[in-house]
Amino acid sequence: MRKILLKRILQQISITLLWCFLLQTNAFANALHRITTNKHLTVGKRSDEVSGRVTDLADKPLVDVAVRLKGKPNTTVFSDLDGRYLINADKGDILVFSVAGFVTQEIAFTGQKQLNLKMATDNSPSDSFNVLYTKQKKATNVEAVAELRTSDLTKTISSPINGTFTGRLAGLTTYQSTGEPGNDGVSLNLRGQTPLVILDGIPQSFTSINPEQIESVTILKDALATAMMGIRGSNGVVLITTKKGSEGPQRIGFKAMYGISKPTQLPRTLDAFNYATLFNEALANDGKPLAYTQADLNAYSDGTDPIYHPNVNWQDQILRNETPYSRYNVDISGGKQAAKYFVSLDYLDQQGLFKQSSENINGTNSDYKRYVFRSNVQLDLSKYITTNLNLFGRLQTGNEPGVGTGALWNSIIQTPANAYPVFNSNGTLGASQDFQQNNVYGQSLRSGYQVGYTRDFRVDLGVKADLQKLTPGLYFKATGAINTYLDQTTIRSKPLVTFQQSTDVLGNVIYTQYGTPGQQSNNLTTNTQNRVFYLQGEFGYTKSFGKHNLNALLLASNDYRMAGADLGYNVNGVSGKAAYNYDEKYLAEIAFAYNGVKERYPSGNGYGLFPAIGLGWVMSNEDFMKDQKWINSLKLRTSFGRTGNFNANDYYSYKQFYNSGTGYNFGQNTGGTVSGIEQGTLANLNLTFEKARKFNAGLDASVFGNRLSLTADYYNNEFYDLLQVIGHNTSITGAPYGQRNMGKQRYSGVELQLTFKDKVGEFNYFVSPMFSTVKSKVLYQDEPTRQYAYQVRTGLPVGQSFGYVASGLFQSTAEINSSAKPANLAIVPGDIKYVDQNGDHVIDENDQVAIGRGKAALNFGLNLGASWKGFDFSALLQGVANNDIFLRGNSYWAFQGTRGQAYEHNLDRWTPATAATATYPRLSVGTNPNNELNSSYWLRNGDFLRLKSVEIGYNFPVSLVKKAKMSGARLFVNGTNLFTITGLKNLDPEDYFNSYPIQKMLVAGISVKF
Template sequence: MVKKYAIPLCFGLTLCLPGIRVSAKPMEDTVIRRASVSQRLPAAASRILPLKDTVPVLFGAQSGTTMLQSYGIVRYDDIRSMPVTQLENSLYGKLAGLYLLQTSIEPGQDAATMSIRGAGPLVVIDGVPRSITSIDPEQIASVSLIKDALGTAMYGMRGENGVILITTKHGYNGKKRISFTAQSAIQQQLKRPKFLKAFDYASLYNEALQNDGKQPVYSPADLEAWRTGSDPFGHPDVDWYNTVLKDQAGMQRYNLNIAGGGRSARYFVDLDYLNQQGYFITDSKNTYPTNNFYKRYVFRTNIDVDLTKTTLVNLNVFGRIRNGNEPGAETSGIYSSLLTTPNNAYPMLNSDGSLGGNAQYTNNIYGQAVRSGYRPNYNRNLSIDLSVKQKLDAVLPGLFVKGLASFNGYYNENINRSKSFAVYNGTSKIGTDGTQSNTAANSAENRQAYTEFQVGYDSAFGAHQVSIVGLYFRDTYTDGKQLPLINSSFSARAAYNYAQKYLLEFTMAYSRNNMYYQKQWGYFPAVGIGWNIARENWFREALPSIGTLKLRGSYGLTGNSSNAGYYTYLQFYTQNTSYALGNPATSYAGISESALANPYLTWEKAKKLNVGLDVALLQDKLQFTAEYFDVRRTDLIMRRGTNASTIIGNTIPLENIGASTYSGMEFSADYHSRAGQLGYYVNANLSFIKSRVDDMDEVSRRYSWNKRTGLPVGQNFGLVADGFYNTKDELDNHPRLDGYTPVPGDLKYKDLNNDGVINVFDERAIGTTKPQVYYGVNMGLNWKGFDLSMVWQGVMNRYIFLTGNNTYEFQNSGKGQAMEHHLGRWTPATAATATYPRLTVGTNVNNHRASTFWLKDGKYLRLKNLELGYTLPQDWVRFTRLGSIRAFANAYNLLTFTPLDRVDPESYQGAYPNQRIYNFGVNIQL
């Protein structure tokens, strides 16, 4: 039932300013209660633009009606359909301005990296900065993206990169709700490398040797044996990928949460279990696990207690245990071996059952997977947050104070129970069958203590609304035995609006970081103004269908102290035992300088401009937001490019010498409606971001096209490939690579300065200098208990280098793999159609250097998630005394459209591949 109640302008956790009346569901219902799909309008949960909701901001909450910050939000229902283990991965395509890249898919280490407008954000969970890995998606009430200086300046020298603000679920005053969800998934790896069978490998290897002017090593008889498979032990042909890796792996997840309460106390309790398996085969003879896996146990309880009518106490307790495992040879080691071991290297097992191998290949991959022991990993988190809020209406209506104390502890232990194994080449034994290790090491142990004190005031005087909050916080982080990193700040915010029509807000911080020497404190102000034109009487009369037309802008200074380093103003020394003196030389112990210290190092700074337009019409069924931003970053910490360390015999110090600019536009749109029993929605976001290096103390460049300054940050550089050398005339009449004599089949390059030599002076920006574009489309519908939703996500104007063992032939000192794309190599017969240079053994300084040939268009469009669900009619479940039963199936990374033909656009370096997930589940509510 929709109720009319006050949506106030709030600061702190619960103090709200009365007087603004809109129609909406009670806030506690949106956090915990989930009506059946046929009853709820999907767009209400999927709305990206919080134009009428009360939403969390740093150190409080605000109404979307009067908000001036650059802001985006998703709630639990937006992310619950994603069958992922890490919260970051559920945000793909959801928020304008948020760019995600998932390069690692290994269980327990598969979180995507995040950037907001080109920088890695600070993560704040329930008001405390901490690791995002300490949060479970089932506990999420909302995830907010705060992007401009007005929204983040209160964090001072930690606010430059934007903030991911996460709020967890709380209880409510109402009947107890119990929700249980069980899910089971099938994982499948995408874009596995396609290695050559032994016959093709050996044939190409002989060809590569001949190209290098050497004699072939495989005879015609060898090739025939591999072609026919007549000698599996003497001439093996082992498909290692399909030998040690399974086609699919399982994943299970179970979640139970309970919420409810009364007027005096509310509670939310969540228990979650995750079991994600890896792809390695196992051997039933082992009495211990050798597959890689990740198991997680999570507990959270959030309790709110009204000690009096004016005193609120909140206690949040979070605990997590993560158990991981991998073979003794380690996951990364096995995947590396897969890239560097050809099919013909050795048999998996010899005729007597022993592990195959030889002096050149001493690590049998099957042995690495099942006979190298195992390596368990154990880590735990504990977080406790306690806050007390006291209303002081008796002193001054709208006045309050609040205190918050938080403790976070993390411990990680790696256990080594690996063992060595011998391999056999005929009767020759190579290596030893070692005993199993049994050691443990504390690889990480850190503690965080956070305290905060707030004083706030909210009041309304007719059409005038005023909100003020001032606070002090201290965040102490201790990593192992190191001295603690301390961030502290005096911060404030003052907001005023007249009739929700004319808007003004000011925020500031005077913050400190103890890792600086000359100057530890800095001042960071920001201001925002806005005008909701739709509130003007003349506009309402002219265009009554437009409920919101808000122009807003903000400008401010923020800082970044994350690159400060550990007491970089102190000169450190390290012990060195390699000083050789005398004749004959004898080694003596001594000390040496670490990198040179810099007592003048300070924080990085950013001046941020943000201009936005918010529109809502058709009774808020259609909403639209457009923003322009310009971020000028200065005092970036880097090392000088003009001073060589070899001149002074040491690493030169870090200095504040860099500058860059990031600018762009972001668009978000949402439409939701209902036609009878059919509810539907679609929302989309589109982001353009362009960067520029303004200053980097660049070395002197002879030609303008060599210069990095003025180009995008991270711009790719290399030679411009111009096909292959096909004839002697081309060799004679084309510029030569400095220090290399090309032959037919080699890559040739453009001589940009026309000096007849190909060298560093011919390197230029390659790929694109256009703004990067990333976007997402979310859509769904529901009808008579059925619900269907999908998420599309994509990136444009993105280029990636394909290099290394996953691209080049016969790497690893000539012992490496060859792949199907090497069949398109240049030969005299295929000169007109070749897609790859002539083959060589090992690294080729001409063909393998950075150039446009290896730089590929990395754009893509993914069907990131597709879900179909069905909620049983109430008449069917009433006799069970259950509230609702919903069955669902979803698929993750179902489709990908990209010009890349053999690799995934995110996980493309040949390590743990990306994966597709098919997930099935049921949710039962009481």
């Protein structure tokens, strides 16, 4: 019997997959053979025909307005390019007119043959959010959530979808530290934590998706919104929901973009003359012989000896002024009530900054290409059973020079202009004693190339059964997903051979060779290979009885993951939620999860219960508010709950491991040794997951005819059982200590998002400012015993910087002799002076204190736009305040190592002549033990305001696009990262370590619809 049942189930699944595949094939066939669609539809013969034209208030025709008979299924028709429709109806029928962006209207049919309609723009927000596993009505929602739609995401040009969130959602901040094509990962921070990314209900680690495939992005911020994630809910969630097919005629959209990108900022390095001048000065300051004579300096200045006195601008030699960017997207959607589909294909090509050479068959630039395919298909197998098959595929190829993009970029900015000539007199690659095999030109164009290949593939299959025969409002849904990820690199490197040209005592030119010629090597490396197998089953129930409304969901899931060579793990358990409201006035919601991971924790420590509760009051629905006509809606809400945080990197640290140790001598013969083992990191037998208690209070309001909307939140989240290394430890065991669940931190803040929309005649406009704060505090950490109270970390912000407080530069020997200074260091005028915190007249670790402003981080954005007739405009300003950064290391300090680089800001160094205006200490070669201490001298104000994006577009008139058999066409020009206001000199406030520069982009495009 079981075998028969299993066979029937497998047959049903096979039929479902076959139907979904055929439906996708049919969709593509239709797309190829039918570019236009007849939207002038007629429903089966009825007693009367009614026709008409649907327009907006400015009498412009509206396309694809759905016209249906209320309460009668399968009666929907759609307006054509002129806004015209035709439908059959009986007297007494109610005609319902609806289209996105306009207020839905209902009109009774009384027998009239002609029925024209003007539809008003809907200024109110959409009526629901996409939340975990379901939708939530905004009117009755008590969770702390915020949402973006496709139109918002397409305004900012960014390869990872993360970059399109910047400055648009209160509570969510982004940070981009590099602009390398394909590797310009934008990190996310939600209320001080790194959120979990969920794509269509399943956790994912990638966000390289094109925005046209996305229906919405919802951030889930409080415990109630993320409780069902249980052990993975503490850090919040970024929920990405992709588009699905909808009932209606086939719609085809095509979008093409092409533009250029340039660095927002490049390092300002010194030319050869200034470099040599400052290098001599640094040597003199260190009491060492000078490296360059006056004749050398003259040759660097006048450029008369490019071989022995080169002056090479490596950025000009290697980098292009601008690079091309292009992206193309096509999507097809439509279907009938029983079968709906959405299919999308996207191609992106972004080239890097490095110049190319015709001498190479294969490119050596840092290029990136991406292909993304998505197909979401829904099929009704019967009146009560619906299936959906979602396919996602992504192919990425990245190209790099043979030495790698990072290594080449470091060479470009850290090789002095006078290090060596690009080419010697005989055409060979130049070199010098200090720079033997890192000729930048050779690294860029003659070191071979690397090709990176990344493949993602995901299949989601869901079956939903309507169980209304058992009880109305009940359903069951089963979901399965498979995701594979492969990242490989093929390295085809060539040995780099360079030569140092010199002259012997007889005046003969000689060449000293560095490196050995050889054949190109070819290696294939698998960087990582991940697999995900996900299963989920859920029961849902919706019921209204009188003024009582109930929604409930119960879910069980198992998420199996393997990452690289690590052993796999399962996150499994049950979760649920129930939302109740009385007359959409008094709101209550509870949610919970009981889940965990057994493979990473000792027995009994891997599972937990995570409950949350929320309450809300729609004050505007009270009788005493009815006379307040200016208030459209006003809702108060609050929530509290317990969540968990599981880190997959807790890799069996509850077990004790032993490592290979050093050899041991036996007897008097020290040459006789045997191998041994030594104890590894001490095991934590009580290891468990981290936890959080989270409180949220919020207000949602809409006033003045829904023209002004407001969302405000206050949160207070306490994270405990955080994994930290013991502070009070001892080395007597000879083994390092592992992490223990003992840390406690608090994050709190406020968030505010406003939107004002209005129109004056045909001029529509909106302004939407937002800001959010994050204040953190260490409630407990196991610190070592501190000698002074000012060095205690507990009670200070999380990640508080400690160092010395600088009080300027020493100006004289007399000042040095009378001041506190580090012991055993030769301090001279021009060195940094530090504050003696404990008054012992010695600068040492006891004088380190908290440095920086220590204020709550403030992130803000201003989104604004307008439209008039066919023109539209939008802009986004994004900024950060109370942001302290350190400028240090070989990307800022001069002459690191033997002959490190120097920069324009090093010209402002201290000398006796510049003592009153100097902003940089005296120069030294190599490490300066006093000046390079971690101190407030290198602390800078990293606040900035960036024009993140601006776009101007034009929609062609319907009368014109109609002639081309299109339903719409739009031209646009978009700029991203066009300018930045910051107090930092010659540095980008996000990429201040001189990594591959962030790009500013100018793109033109066209979008057409059929």
